[in-house]
Amino acid sequence: MRIKILIRLKKQILEPQGKVIEQxxxxxxxxxxxxxxxxxxxxxxxxxxxxxxxxxxxxxSACKKLLVNEIIEEYEVLG
Amino acid sequence: xxxxxxxxxxPGSNCDRDAITYLRDLTNNDVLNIWHDETFIPSVDLIILxxxxxxxxxxxxxxxASKSNIIPEVIKHxxxxxxxxxxxxxxxxxxxxxxxxxxxxxNNKLKFLGKDCFVKKKHENKFNKxxxxxxxxxxxxxxxxxxxxxxxxxxxxxxxxxxxxxxxCMGSFSNSDxxxxxxxxxxxxxxxxxxxxxxxxxxxxxAYQNFHTSMDGKSIIESLxx
Numbered sequence: 001m002r003i004k005i006l007i008r009l010k011k012q013i014l015e016p017q018g019k020v021i022e023q024x025x026x027x028x029x030x031x032x033x034x035x036x037x038x039x040x041x042x043x044x045x046x047x048x049x050x051x052x053x054x055x056x057x058x059x060x061s062a063c064k065k066l067l068v069n070e071i072i073e074e075y076e077v078l079g
Numbered sequence: 080x081x082x083x084x085x086x087x088x089x090p091g092s093n094c095d096r097d098a099i100t101y102l103r104d105l106t107n108n109d110v111l112n113i114w115h116d117e118t119f120i121p122s123v124d125l126i127i128l129x130x131x132x133x134x135x136x137x138x139x140x141x142x143x144a145s146k147s148n149i150i151p152e153v154i155k156h157x158x159x160x161x162x163x164x165x166x167x168x169x170x171x172x173x174x175x176x177x178x179x180x181x182x183x184x185x186n187n188k189l190k191f192l193g194k195d196c197f198v199k200k201k202h203e204n205k206f207n208k209x210x211x212x213x214x215x216x217x218x219x220x221x222x223x224x225x226x227x228x229x230x231x232x233x234x235x236x237x238x239x240x241x242x243x244x245x246x247x248c249m250g251s252f253s254n255s256d257x258x259x260x261x262x263x264x265x266x267x268x269x270x271x272x273x274x275x276x277x278x279x280x281x282x283x284x285x286a287y288q289n290f291h292t293s294m295d296g297k298s299i300i301e302s303l304x305x
Binding site: 009013014016017020065066067069071072 | 138139142146174175181182184185186187188189228229230261
């Protein structure tokens, strides 16, 4: 099963790339696009034949141990 | 008693050789160079995690290196109370391991900074004991992710426990803000609770020979061996 993990900087942390993207879009005439934040998306295949609980455990453990730095980031599992 | 030290090299480290000559010249002793894939470090007084771009800064700066095979030995060394110094990428690795509080995020002005900066000591520890209060050190930085961030609770903890080793300050030719990268409270370097693990963004190993722009980086090793 393929899943996506969306990782982003916590709201209170400055995300300077988003700010610059916002400026560029505004320069291109896209007025009114605000509060742009850039994150990252990780896609992976989970092992076959695991139940929901095992799936949740694998994802949360992989995120805590490597994929996400919870001091500055938060994550969300998409599908 | 001679002071023994080691430098760990990761794929993408680029200040490891500088760190080795820095230690060799200032401790007057051979320095071990250990590859990240090793699983044993002989007993030494100090380990340096050098600067660079370990594992190409994949995922987050220092994230992949913090899971290297050698890291359990580095943690064992630190937990035994011996000295561990992370410089630049080494500081990022120490944060990712969890030996130090907080995290290093992208510089607030989005620029890679490669220039001399000015720091002074805030709280005393064995790494900075020979540096006088309010003495301004000129030491180069070279980083893109040097913006120190931590929660308010952790910041209070760092202050209460006196764990802030270095802070950025104004210097003789600085004409902009002292805070070069957006770090909370101008923090340039912190220690762990035991004050035997130091992480700092400035590169003391690039400021110790007479052809460098400054020799202020000597004071850290001189403090440790004095």
